Amino acid sequence: MVANDSTGNRGLLRDHGVRLCDGDLVLRPLTEQDWPTLLRWNNDSEVLYFTDSDEVVSRSMEEVQDIWRWVAQQAYCFMMELDGQPIGECWLQEMNIDRLIEMYQGQDCRRIDLCIGEKEFWNRGIGTRTIRLLTEFGFQKEGADAIFGLVGGHNPRSKGAFEKVGYRLLQVVPEPEGVKAKISWDLIMTREEL
Numbered sequence: 407m408v409a410n411d412s413t414g415n416r417g418l419l420r421d422h423g424v425r426l427c428d429g430d431l432v433l434r435p436l437t438e439q440d441w442p443t444l445l446r447w448n449n450d451s452e453v454l455y456f457t458d459s460d461e462v463v464s465r466s467m468e469e470v471q472d473i474w475r476w477v478a479q480q481a482y483c484f485m486m487e488l489d490g491q492p493i494g495e496c497w498l499q500e501m502n503i504d505r506l507i508e509m510y511q512g513q514d515c516r517r518i519d520l521c522i523g524e525k526e527f528w529n530r531g532i533g534t535r536t537i538r539l540l541t542e543f544g545f546q547k548e549g550a551d552a553i554f555g556l557v558g559g560h561n562p563r564s565k566g567a568f569e570k571v572g573y574r575l576l577q578v579v580p581e582p583e584g585v586k587a588k589i590s591w592d593l594i595m596t597r598e599e600l
């Protein structure tokens with residue numbers, strides 16, 4: 407998932423000004439002050455096991471900044487805060503996967519990616535609440551036609567969180583040799599299904 411372009415010029419994270427709240431859970435814009443937190447989560451091999459399809463076990467600050475500054479050009483990137491404490495990050499991004507762009511030609515398709523970096527907060531329903539907030543934002547404010555969760559077959563918990571929000575399995579995709587999981591799941595929700 408490391409994004410590289412030929413120019414090496416990504417710009418800084420943009421302050422998109424969107425805050426999404428559900429009680430004690432707030433999604434606020436990711437900022438240039440958040441790098442140390444992201445770096446810590448990107449050097450936790452247990453976290454990376456679930457977020458990456460490859461066998462990545464650590465990332466440098468430069469790699470972390472490259473990824474998020476690149477994605478932020480086509481995404482709303484957020485820090486997840488619980489009672490004001492950063493616990494994870496997430497984004498709502500324009501669809502960038504060819505098989506889905508072709509399948510839904512002419513439609514506004516987005517994808518949700520998320521990671522709770524503080525592991526003690528796994529399995530407490532926070533991922534589900536985050537996906538719900540991003541989904542409502544995507545359909546109600548952004549006018550998306552369809553939103554996807556793209557989940558590796560080694561991560562049934564993530565699939566479970568999307569399904570609890572109402573996403574359904576669109577297709578099972580075989581993964582190439584060398585990728586951690588043999589399959590991945592394309593999960594979808596359309597605007598009518600919200």
Ligand SMILES: CC(C)(COP(=O)(O)OP(=O)(O)OC[C@H]1O[C@@H](n2cnc3c(N)ncnc32)[C@H](O)[C@@H]1OP(=O)(O)O)[C@@H](O)C(=O)NCCC(=O)NCCS
Pocket residue numbers: 453456457494520521522523527528529530531532533534535556557558561562563564565566567570
């Ligand atoms: C994936 C992640 C976002 C999910 O958020 P979460 O807050 O931990 O998950 P939730 O508690 O909201 O919901 C998970 C659901 O999956 C279920 N689940 C957990 N492990 C499971 C497993 N091995 N098999 C099937 N279901 C599982 C849970 O029981 C729960 O459903 P329930 O509430 O009906 O019991 C979070 O765990 C995380 O960030 N993990 C590390 C990074 C990551 O995996 N990112 C996603 C990459 S696609």
